[in-house]
Amino acid sequence: MISVEEALARCLALVSPLPAEEVPLREAAGRMMAAPALATRDQPPFDASAMDGYALGGDPEPGARFTVIAEAQAGHAAALALGPGEAIRIFTGAPIPQGATRVVIQEDVTREGDTITIGPKPDAARHIRPRGQDFRAGDALSPRRLSPHDLALLAAMNIPRVSVTRKPSVAILATGDELVMPGDSPGPDQIICSNAFALAALAEAEGATARILPIARDRVEELTAAFHLAAGVQGEGADLILTIGGASVGDHDLVGPVAQSLGLERAFWKIAMRPGKPLMAGRVLGRPMLGLPGNPVSSIVCAHLFLLPMLRAMQGRPDVAPEAVEAVLAEDVAPTGPRTLYMRARVAGGVITPFARQDSALIQVLTEANALLIRPKEDVARQKGDRVFYLPL
Numbered sequence: 001m002i003s004v005e006e007a008l009a010r011c012l013a014l015v016s017p018l019p020a021e022e023v024p025l026r027e028a029a030g031r032m033m034a035a036p037a038l039a040t041r042d043q044p045p046f047d048a049s050a051m052d053g054y055a056l057g058g059d060p061e062p063g064a065r066f067t068v069i070a071e072a073q074a075g076h077a078a079a080l081a082l083g084p085g086e087a088i089r090i091f092t093g094a095p096i097p098q099g100a101t102r103v104v105i106q107e108d109v110t111r112e113g114d115t116i117t118i119g120p121k122p123d124a125a126r127h128i129r130p131r132g133q134d135f136r137a138g139d140a141l142s143p144r145r146l147s148p149h150d151l152a153l154l155a156a157m158n159i160p161r162v163s164v165t166r167k168p169s170v171a172i173l174a175t176g177d178e179l180v181m182p183g184d185s186p187g188p189d190q191i192i193c194s195n196a197f198a199l200a201a202l203a204e205a206e207g208a209t210a211r212i213l214p215i216a217r218d219r220v221e222e223l224t225a226a227f228h229l230a231a232g233v234q235g236e237g238a239d240l241i242l243t244i245g246g247a248s249v250g251d252h253d254l255v256g257p258v259a260q261s262l263g264l265e266r267a268f269w270k271i272a273m274r275p276g277k278p279l280m281a282g283r284v285l286g287r288p289m290l291g292l293p294g295n296p297v298s299s300i301v302c303a304h305l306f307l308l309p310m311l312r313a314m315q316g317r318p319d320v321a322p323e324a325v326e327a328v329l330a331e332d333v334a335p336t337g338p339r340t341l342y343m344r345a346r347v348a349g350g351v352i353t354p355f356a357r358q359d360s361a362l363i364q365v366l367t368e369a370n371a372l373l374i375r376p377k378e379d380v381a382r383q384k385g386d387r388v389f390y391l392p393l
């Protein structure tokens with residue numbers, strides 16, 4: 001069995017960044033930029049007032065008087081330039097008039113008719129935002145996964161469309177005679193397909209689109225047809241095929257054999273981790289494939305460790321591997337065996353507590369977890385207070 005690190009490297013070797021496409025800003029949130037974006041203008045495009053008040057020249061003494069000759073408001077510059085002894089009424093965001101060197105806020109003056117008098121203790125600040133203080137024309141926003149804040153910057157740069165990598169599409173194929181969809185009537189020997197919903201949501205939160213295919217029964221013909229449906233005809237298929245279940249060694253675990261019959265180039269099968277041992281990966285029907293184990297927690301933990309990094313890599317994102325964080329153990333833990341353990345746990349204030357029940361079928365425990373405590377393979381027992389690593393969920 002290969003290590004988690006080796007498996008991740010082989011998963012990543014199966015994928016490459018997808019081509020770029022242009023999208024309007026409203027569709028760009030969460031997308032990975034394919035190229036730098038260059039500002040088309042300075043921001044602000046002129047020296048601008050930061051306050052409501054009066055624009056004037058020099059550093060007026062308390063009691064100095066000025067004649068108000070014009071008004072400047074955001075969107076409307078003053079028509080006149082300032083002369084000595086003159087002021088221009090100005091509002092936040094308005095262009096600073098020619099000849100003005102500062103804005104005195106209106107709280108610091110008294111006004112009578114067209115005359116203002118500077119108060120006893122005027123604010124020393126100039127209240128001018130110089131042209132280009134935020135960015136200059138030609139300044140670049142380097143490629144990144146676009147946050148809401150990035151979108152504000154692109155908009156201010158007057159970039160209405162942005163080049164991003166295409167969203168990876170994932171076909172999710174749950175397999176097994178025991179499964180029915182939520183809302184259907186399960187027979188007495190059946191359970192509800194749950195994993196597919198978590199996997200679709202995880203993929204979409206990572207910037208992919210996900211399609212849940214009809215459940216495939218444990219029959220060669222049905223699984224074969226499902227693989228063809230996932231791969232699509234004439235390039236319309238998914239960028240990645242994700243199967244759930246049927247990955248282990250039972251007589252009805254047909255995902256491997258069927259993929260093999262369709263020409264699977266297998267990257268690996270079985271890894272030294274718990275949960276998730278029967279994970280498989282490879283290329284089938286011209287597409288990367290990840291074959292997740294059926295147990296709900298196994299499939300979801302494998303998605304965090306392998307699916308999400310693959311989706312990030314397909315979007316051209318630079319940091320694809322999940323990042324481990326350090327914490328302190330809240331209680332003693334036993335030695336481990338030949339597989340790396342990913343224990344469902346709760347972390348709070350830098351202290352991590354693994355749950356007592358670690359069966360990979362327990363979805364309720366998973367919903368209470370906010371971390372996977374990483375226990376390296378062949379590790380000794382660890383005590384309360386020891387430093388350990390975890391993956392945030």
Ligand SMILES: Nc1nc2c(c(=O)[nH]1)N[C@H]1C(S)=C(S)[C@@H](COP(=O)(O)OP(=O)(O)OC[C@H]3O[C@@H](n4cnc5c(N)ncnc54)[C@H](O)[C@@H]3O)O[C@H]1N2
Binds near residue numbers: 247276277
């Ligand atoms: N003799 C051995 N038996 C098993 C081994 C082994 O090494 N030797 N490995 C075990 C481990 S570890 C895991 S994990 C499971 C995974 O097996 P499969 O990938 O073949 O999964 P299934 O047998 O199809 O299902 C396992 C379990 O999960 C339920 N399931 C499946 N799909 C879904 C779904 N979409 N939603 C909810 N639950 C699902 C299924 O009903 C089973 O209960 O194999 C062990 N066996």
Ligand code: MOO
Binds near residue numbers: 276
């Ligand atoms: O490897 Mo299995 O995923 O422990 O339940």
